Amino acid sequence: xxxxxxxxxxxxxxxxxxxxxxxxxxxxxxxxxxxxxxxxxxxxxxxxxxxxxxxxxxxxxxxxxxxxxxxxxxxxxxxxxxxxxxxxxxxxxxxxxxxxxxxxxxxxxxxxxxxxxxxxxxxxxxxxxxxxxxxxxxxxxxxxxxxxxxxxxxxxxxxxxxxxxxxxxxxxxxxxxxxxxxxxxxxxxxxxxxxxxxxxxxxxxxxxxxxxxxxxxxxxxxxxxxxxxxxxxxxxxxxxxxxxxxxxxxxxxxxxxxxxxxxxxxxxxxxxxxxxxxxxxxxxxxxxxxxxxxxxxxxxxxxxxxxxxxxxxxxxxxxxxxxxxxxxxxxxxxxxxxxxxxxxxxxxxxxxxxxxxxxxxxxxxxxxxxxxxxxxxxxxxxxxxxxxxxxxxxx
Amino acid sequence: xxxxxxxxxxxxxxxxxxxxxxxxxxxxxxxxxxxxxxxxxxxxxxxxxxxxxxxxxxxxxxxxxxxxxxxxxxxxxxxxxxxxxxxxxxxxxxxxxxxxxxxxxxxxxxxxxxxxxxxxxxxxxxxxxxxxxxxxxxxxxxxxxxxx
Numbered sequence: 001x002x003x004x005x006x007x008x009x010x011x012x013x014x015x016x017x018x019x020x021x022x023x024x025x026x027x028x029x030x031x032x033x034x035x036x037x038x039x040x041x042x043x044x045x046x047x048x049x050x051x052x053x054x055x056x057x058x059x060x061x062x063x064x065x066x067x068x069x070x071x072x073x074x075x076x077x078x079x080x081x082x083x084x085x086x087x088x089x090x091x092x093x094x095x096x097x098x099x100x101x102x103x104x105x106x107x108x109x110x111x112x113x114x115x116x117x118x119x120x121x122x123x124x125x126x127x128x129x130x131x132x133x134x135x136x137x138x139x140x141x142x143x144x145x146x147x148x149x150x151x152x153x154x155x156x157x158x159x160x161x162x163x164x165x166x167x168x169x170x171x172x173x174x175x176x177x178x179x180x181x182x183x184x185x186x187x188x189x190x191x192x193x194x195x196x197x198x199x200x201x202x203x204x205x206x207x208x209x210x211x212x213x214x215x216x217x218x219x220x221x222x223x224x225x226x227x228x229x230x231x232x233x234x235x236x237x238x239x240x241x242x243x244x245x246x247x248x249x250x251x252x253x254x255x256x257x258x259x260x261x262x263x264x265x266x267x268x269x270x271x272x273x274x275x276x277x278x279x280x281x282x283x284x285x286x287x288x289x290x291x292x293x294x295x296x297x298x299x300x301x302x303x304x305x306x307x308x309x310x311x312x313x314x315x316x317x318x319x320x321x322x323x324x325x326x327x328x329x330x331x332x333x334x335x336x337x338x339x340x341x342x343x344x345x346x347x348x349x350x351x352x353x354x355x356x357x358x359x360x361x362x363x364x365x366x367x368x369x370x371x372x373x374x375x376x377x378x379x380x381x382x383x384x385x386x387x388x389x390x391x392x393x394x395x
Numbered sequence: 396x397x398x399x400x401x402x403x404x405x406x407x408x409x410x411x412x413x414x415x416x417x418x419x420x421x422x423x424x425x426x427x428x429x430x431x432x433x434x435x436x437x438x439x440x441x442x443x444x445x446x447x448x449x450x451x452x453x454x455x456x457x458x459x460x461x462x463x464x465x466x467x468x469x470x471x472x473x474x475x476x477x478x479x480x481x482x483x484x485x486x487x488x489x490x491x492x493x494x495x496x497x498x499x500x501x502x503x504x505x506x507x508x509x510x511x512x513x514x515x516x517x518x519x520x521x522x523x524x525x526x527x528x529x530x531x532x533x534x535x536x537x538x539x540x541x542x543x
Binding site for chain 1: 404407410413414415424428429430432434450451453454456458496
């Protein structure tokens with residue numbers, strides 16, 4: 001039995017993407033920058049991919065930049081907007097407490113450069129409020145960065161509303177849409193964002209390739225110098241096979257989106273209902289406004305890493321926001337941001353399903369989690385204290 | 396997973412001496428839930444020998460494995476010898492731990508000392524404080540430090 005339930009970490013390369021990769025690598029091996037026919041044939045493929053992805057995001061092909069993935073795209077967008085803002089004396093950036101580290105670490109770097117960083121709270125539901133954004137935004141604000149959907153708890157952020165607020169205030173808006181693209185409809189024009197980051201391997205594409213959408217007119221400076229590729233904004237020979245595979249995967253994900261979402265919602269309802277039978281646990285993040293594939297729980301009295309190891313023994317690949325799984329002292333910043341205290345945040349479990357998962361998988365996961373949580377609680381002095389009334393239940 | 400040695404995985408999956416000793420002669424609890432690991436050690440003492448040892452642990456795989464290994468290493472031993480157990484010995488017996496997990500073996504050492512100290516105190520047995528440095532500082536062990 002092997003059940004992969006960690007699709008938010010990465011996905012298996014889809015057959016369509018694998019085929020596109022192999023074919024492109026074999027046939028369109030030329031360097032798209034070369035003048036000869038082999039190069040030009042590769043260039044044509046690159047253009048076709050750019051057009052396809054632009055059309056899916058409802059933007060112009062000139063606004064699509066191929067990058068090495070979500071982290072690079074986030075870094076480039078934020079640094080470009082921040083430094084352009086600083087030139088006009090705007091040194092404030094507003095973001096949220098639950099962003100991916102690709103965003104948060106970039107913001108920390110900017111803070112050291114003298115930028116003011118405001119991280120908006122997300123409440124217990126894990127959703128940022130546009131009122132809070134309205135209150136924080138001012139004439140000093142250079143950029144707003146809010147993710148489209150959270151990677152740990154799956155909550156979907158009101159990015160179209162946020163886009164409207166930013167537009168009204170004339171502030172640049174970046175969204176990290178790594179977890180959203182390919183899973184929920186993402187129309188960059190309708191959102192009104194100036195930058196959008198996506199990563200291929202979250203929707204069946206290969207690792208190491210992604211996109212930065214940058215609206216025409218929004219500032220963009222290269223992170224990598226050394227060539228005229230990507231309109232001079234991202235040097236380096238384009239990884240055409242990876243771009244072709246990403247395009248194929250995205251096309252397929254978008255075409256299947258309705259059916260996949262319906263399946264995943266069914267599985268999610270079943271999984272949440274099953275896990276909620278375990279006493280003293282809680283679902284993390286809003287129950288409804290979340291990605292269909294994401295189920296995140298905290299279980300009181302146990303620690304997440306041991307839970308993951310025992311689930312792995314049972315053939316289940318999952319993830320946790322416990323400190324022990326991250327190698328840091330603190331549990332996930334996302335769980336802390338939605339009000340989970342340390343004691344409970346250590347006992348978190350993230351299960352992210354994909355279209356290959358079945359009801360049988362879900363039932364097996366529920367049985368296994370119940371068994372493992374029970375087993376770990378039995379040897380937990382915290383659980384004993386809770387049961388004996390020496391400690392108060394939090395969940 | 397290859398994060399841990401086979402020995403660690405064995406002690407994690409099949410922990411020795413898990414449980415509670417209801418009429419324990421000494422109980423030691425170290426760590427805290429905020430940090431994500433708590434170890435509780437129960438001991439039974441007869442004629443200066445640890446006749447029984449049991450543990451309960453809230454924590455990661457290496458915390459559970461370290462507790463299990465520590466109980467195995469001290470069970471049946473004289474108290475004096477049990478007090479010489481070091482985190483290094485626990486780590487070595489486990490075939491090594493990842494650097495950022497070494498504090499788990501420290502907790503095991505502290506838990507053993509805390510249980511023995513509790514036994515001495517309960518029975519008004521005079522003891523040499525210098526031998527309990529680890530257990531006595533355990534209360535301040537709120538943050539995973541550089542125990543290495």
